[in-house]
Amino acid sequence: MKYIEDYRNPEAAAYIRKQIEVLAGELDGQGKTANIMEVCGSHTMAIGRFAIRELLPKNVKLISGPGCPVCVTDSGYIDAAIELAERNDIIIATFGDMINVPGSSTTLVKSRSKGAHVEVCYSPMNALELSKKYPDKQIVFLAIGFETTIAPILGLLSIIEKQNIQNISLLTAFKLVPPALEALASDPELNIDAFLCPAHVSVIIGADAYIPFVEKYKIPCVIASFEPVEILFGLMGILKQLVNGTSKVENQYKRFVRPSGSPKALELISKYLEVYDASWRGIGCIPSSGVKLKDNYSKFDATERFNIELKPEKQNSACRCGDVLKGKILPSDCPLFAKACNPLNPIGPCMVSSEGSCAAYYKYSR
Amino acid sequence: MTNTIQIAHGGGGRLSSQLIDEEIVSRFGEGPLKNLPDAALLPNPNSKIVFSTDSFVVHPLMFPGGNIGNLAVHGTINDVSVSGGRPLWLSLGLILEEGLSLDILRTVLDTIKKTAEECNVKIVTGDTKVVSRGQCDGMYINTAGIGVALENFNLDKNSILPGDSVLVSGTIGDHGMAVLAAREGINIENGPVSDTASVHKLVEIAHEFGQSVRFMRDPTRGGVAAVLNEIASGTNIGFKLESSSIPLSKGTDSISEILGIDPLNVACEGRMLLICDSSAADKMLEKWNQIPEGSGATIIGKATTVAGRVELLTVTGGTRLIDVSQGELLPRIC
Numbered sequence: 001m002k003y004i005e006d007y008r009n010p011e012a013a014a015y016i017r018k019q020i021e022v023l024a025g026e027l028d029g030q031g032k033t034a035n036i037m038e039v040c041g042s043h044t045m046a047i048g049r050f051a052i053r054e055l056l057p058k059n060v061k062l063i064s065g066p067g068c069p070v071c072v073t074d075s076g077y078i079d080a081a082i083e084l085a086e087r088n089d090i091i092i093a094t095f096g097d098m099i100n101v102p103g104s105s106t107t108l109v110k111s112r113s114k115g116a117h118v119e120v121c122y123s124p125m126n127a128l129e130l131s132k133k134y135p136d137k138q139i140v141f142l143a144i145g146f147e148t149t150i151a152p153i154l155g156l157l158s159i160i161e162k163q164n165i166q167n168i169s170l171l172t173a174f175k176l177v178p179p180a181l182e183a184l185a186s187d188p189e190l191n192i193d194a195f196l197c198p199a200h201v202s203v204i205i206g207a208d209a210y211i212p213f214v215e216k217y218k219i220p221c222v223i224a225s226f227e228p229v230e231i232l233f234g235l236m237g238i239l240k241q242l243v244n245g246t247s248k249v250e251n252q253y254k255r256f257v258r259p260s261g262s263p264k265a266l267e268l269i270s271k272y273l274e275v276y277d278a279s280w281r282g283i284g285c286i287p288s289s290g291v292k293l294k295d296n297y298s299k300f301d302a303t304e305r306f307n308i309e310l311k312p313e314k315q316n317s318a319c320r321c322g323d324v325l326k327g328k329i330l331p332s333d334c335p336l337f338a339k340a341c342n343p344l345n346p347i348g349p350c351m352v353s354s355e356g357s358c359a360a361y362y363k364y365s366r
Numbered sequence: 367m368t369n370t371i372q373i374a375h376g377g378g379g380r381l382s383s384q385l386i387d388e389e390i391v392s393r394f395g396e397g398p399l400k401n402l403p404d405a406a407l408l409p410n411p412n413s414k415i416v417f418s419t420d421s422f423v424v425h426p427l428m429f430p431g432g433n434i435g436n437l438a439v440h441g442t443i444n445d446v447s448v449s450g451g452r453p454l455w456l457s458l459g460l461i462l463e464e465g466l467s468l469d470i471l472r473t474v475l476d477t478i479k480k481t482a483e484e485c486n487v488k489i490v491t492g493d494t495k496v497v498s499r500g501q502c503d504g505m506y507i508n509t510a511g512i513g514v515a516l517e518n519f520n521l522d523k524n525s526i527l528p529g530d531s532v533l534v535s536g537t538i539g540d541h542g543m544a545v546l547a548a549r550e551g552i553n554i555e556n557g558p559v560s561d562t563a564s565v566h567k568l569v570e571i572a573h574e575f576g577q578s579v580r581f582m583r584d585p586t587r588g589g590v591a592a593v594l595n596e597i598a599s600g601t602n603i604g605f606k607l608e609s610s611s612i613p614l615s616k617g618t619d620s621i622s623e624i625l626g627i628d629p630l631n632v633a634c635e636g637r638m639l640l641i642c643d644s645s646a647a648d649k650m651l652e653k654w655n656q657i658p659e660g661s662g663a664t665i666i667g668k669a670t671t672v673a674g675r676v677e678l679l680t681v682t683g684g685t686r687l688i689d690v691s692q693g694e695l696l697p698r699i700c
Contacts, residue, residue: 004619004623008681009681010610010681010682010683013681013682013683014683017682017683045626048686049628049680049686050680050681050682050684050686051678051680051682051684051685051686052682052684053684054684054685054686055682055683055684122550122552122625228680228681228682229682232682343692344692354626362689363687363689364686364687364689365686365687366687366689
């Protein structure tokens with residue numbers, strides 16, 4: 001654990017804070033503010049957990065982006081998962097955060113209490129154990145996530161294919177980060193000066209994946225880990241670019257992020273998946289922002305295997321998760337926040353997952 | 367005797383008597399339990415008594431650092447102790463599932479006997495029931511404990527003043543993470559080990575400081591976060607902890623980082639939180655540190671004037687809320 005302690009060193013944090021204050025002062029001298037979006041939910045949680053937002057200078061604002069895969073999974077998908085869970089021959093295998101996400105009328109955790117078989121997994125590979133333990137049942141893995149989780153789920157799929165396992169399928173809602181950045185950068189209502197780019201997603205896609213975006217929109221992109229000292233260091237890098245008026249991709253997580261990403265993971269993605277226009281909960285359709293199983297792998301697709309349909313989503317009209325996900329408002333600006341909507345009774349998706357912006361604000365800075 | 371529990375072991379016939387004689391009386395048959403009366407006849411302690419009960423359900427029954435038997439003794443003793451009592455007597459209620467291995471039952475009963483002896487408490491009454499397969503998870507245990515109230519304690523959360531010190535008797539979250547890791551088959555080298563232990567000796571030390579001690583609690587379910595929030599709620603005080611002072615074992619730290627679970631929300635089974643006048647805190651800590659149960663004790667924070675709010679000063683120098691968990695501890699997706 002020494003490795004972690006080094007990235008949580010209070011002296012290092014204090015030193016970088018000072019640098020941030022100096023840079024923010026220079027920026028202020030230029031009459032500028034810095035609106036920085038942390039795209040990834042793990043960054044939002046780490047920023048809350050280590051209380052970084054509160055200690056930044058006034059003209060440096062952190063805006064939480066749409067980077068929690070649970071939050072942006074639309075209610076039609078949850079409804080389909082619940083429909084499957086309620087069948088006697090099916091076991092739903094899922095990452096834990098998904099079980100509390102509200103569909104249009106209920107949640108997986110409520111279905112479980114009525115007898116549906118829902119298993120919380122720590123890794124996609126748990127599905128293999130379930131398939132052996134329950135050979136007479138069909139295991140449906142809730143395959144959601146960004147590039148980070150897509151890779152290990154496809155690792156599972158390659159084993160299913162190789163070993164010809166008949167009783168596991170995937171209900172997919174995979175999303176991609178770069179198209180979301182593009183949608184946010186081109187939204188005229190938003191005013192984002194820089195992106196703090198995700199750590200784990202970047203391990204998969206590589207630092208170079210952001211270059212076309214940065215060249216097109218002239219917005220600095222800095223990749224940082226989820227450790228507090230490195231988040232501060234990443235913010236310092238962003239402020240330096242803003243002070244100097246430059247825009248480039250900076251990789252401050254070089255110990256894991258290569259320029260070209262993970263070849264093995266990218267190979268799996270191009271083998272099994274194809275790009276499509278995906279629907280994001282609260283945001284709507286973003287062109288080319290999702291990936292789904294190619295036609296020749298449709299036999300692993302739970303919607304095909306069990307002949308079900310993903311219906312378009314319905315949403316509570318007072319819920320402002322869409323504006324939160326785009327960074328237009330802070331969670332605390334939503335009229336439902338910490339009142340009608342709270343982690344025990346989440347109305348919007350951002351309150352559900354532990355990595356959702358509203359949940360992070362509720363947990364750490366209410 | 368067969369090597370698993372059968373329904374007939376709870377039927378009141380020959381198998382029942384055999385089970386009680388061979389497994390219960392052989393271990394606990396001295397003192398009030400001798401001749402198996404329906405109730406224990408106990409001497410009047412001539413003081414206020416402290417009485418508590420707790421039920422124990424844990425999966426798996428055996429985990430690194432202990433088993434359900436340690437928990438059943440420590441859990442109730444600790445509730446009596448932190449309420450200002452010196453534990454004396456325990457009841458032992460067993461609910462056994464048909465098919466439970468007798469070897470497991472014997473291991474658990476041996477543990478209960480040994481643990482009770484170490485803590486100087488007697489099992490004075492009990493009951494055993496057997497339920498059909500599927501109606502319980504191996505075995506459930508209920509214990510109730512009686513202790514005598516220690517004089518000179520004035521434990522009341524409303525007596526806490528801003529500036530009072532918050533002490534914890536050792537590393538936090540170890541029990542919850544050890545059970546979670548064992549249940550989910552997460553095997554790492556030097557992983558978490560349950561802290562299950564009695565805090566009664568720590569309470570005896572605290573007793574020497576009498577009125578300086580404002581309040582004590584054992585942070586079981588919900589962890590340190592739940593206990594401090596519960597104490598602060600409805601009072602005029604809050605708490606501020608320093609993250610760098612909170613003791614964490616390497617194993618618990620590692621697993622909670624991997625799963626994204628905050629150790630402040632995770633159960634301990636052998637620790638206590640104590641809030642005292644800050645002038646007594648260093649002395650108390652020094653004494654606690656001298657016994658094994660308190661060797662890892664530290665001062666983790668102070669009471670504040672921010673009513674009802676529990677906060678953490680983080681390594682970055684920022685301050686954030688410490689909230690209670692929402693119930694089920696769920697690992698994060700990525």
